[in-house]
Amino acid sequence: MPINYYIFLSIALFAIGIVGVLTRRNAIIIFMCIELMLNAVNLLLVAFSKMHHLKAAMTDITTKAGTDGQLFVFFIMVVAAAEVSVGLAIIVMMYRNIHSVDVNFLNRLKH
Amino acid sequence: MGVTQILFWFLSVVALFSALMMITSKNPVHSVLWLIATFFAISGHYILLNAQFLAIVNIIVYAGAIMVLFLFVIMFINFNKETEPRKNRWLKMIGAIAGGCLLLVLVAALKDSDIKNQAAQVKEGNIGLIQYLGKELFSTYVVPFEISSVLFLSAMVGAVVVGKKE
Numbered sequence: 001m002p003i004n005y006y007i008f009l010s011i012a013l014f015a016i017g018i019v020g021v022l023t024r025r026n027a028i029i030i031f032m033c034i035e036l037m038l039n040a041v042n043l044l045l046v047a048f049s050k051m052h053h054l055k056a057a058m059t060d061i062t063t064k065a066g067t068d069g070q071l072f073v074f075f076i077m078v079v080a081a082a083e084v085s086v087g088l089a090i091i092v093m094m095y096r097n098i099h100s101v102d103v104n105f106l107n108r109l110k111h
Numbered sequence: 112m113g114v115t116q117i118l119f120w121f122l123s124v125v126a127l128f129s130a131l132m133m134i135t136s137k138n139p140v141h142s143v144l145w146l147i148a149t150f151f152a153i154s155g156h157y158i159l160l161n162a163q164f165l166a167i168v169n170i171i172v173y174a175g176a177i178m179v180l181f182l183f184v185i186m187f188i189n190f191n192k193e194t195e196p197r198k199n200r201w202l203k204m205i206g207a208i209a210g211g212c213l214l215l216v217l218v219a220a221l222k223d224s225d226i227k228n229q230a231a232q233v234k235e236g237n238i239g240l241i242q243y244l245g246k247e248l249f250s251t252y253v254v255p256f257e258i259s260s261v262l263f264l265s266a267m268v269g270a271v272v273v274g275k276k277e
Contacts, residue, residue, distance in 0.1 A: 003229050008221075013130055016127070018209070019207050020134035033133075042169075046162050067247045074168065077169070079262065082262050082265075086270050089274040090273055093273055
């Protein structure tokens, strides 16, 4: 597949995530939009790694070029999992304090 | 138009449609379910690119663990009419326009880039298999791997400290 298609697909997914962050008020939905943006970037990293591999395989058939990109995706998933656990704990604490998950109530850095 | 092309377009349409439904659904539980559909479509893309390890990890970690955590928190919080955030039509429109501008600028900037004639390898190439990724992960990237375990430990401690009652 041409790499352009993957670039445009990832940009579209990323822009949808941006629109979600900008338009929604619910903190959980905003968090899910951030996950969507991370996944768009992951998809593009994998596509680029396969592009790099195809280019390197033309000269050397046994090359391992492109492994790094997929491992970066793996590490992004690791960091995202840690981020979600802490972020959801913060959202639960916020709900416990102000009984809402509307981000507009969080504009004073205090309750 | 071969099977690969048809699968690519089908998965792309599914991913974009589910993502759009995710940000437009009123009910947060529906949003979670649409986001799971998006993740499955992205996993299908990984399989198409022969990145089998990442496809399985994406399904297990994202669609499995993380989304179940989201669902759990949504059910724990128990949304109703009073807790539903208020809406402002103008702000929504401005947000959509801003996102559309970003989409336009990125597409216009990357439309004629140098790599536009290159292709991503689909259906073949074995760098996505766990056999090769594992060797690389435990030789070259063993230090970041160990550091990520420390990150998980601190995230676990942080979640407990933040989440517990006073």
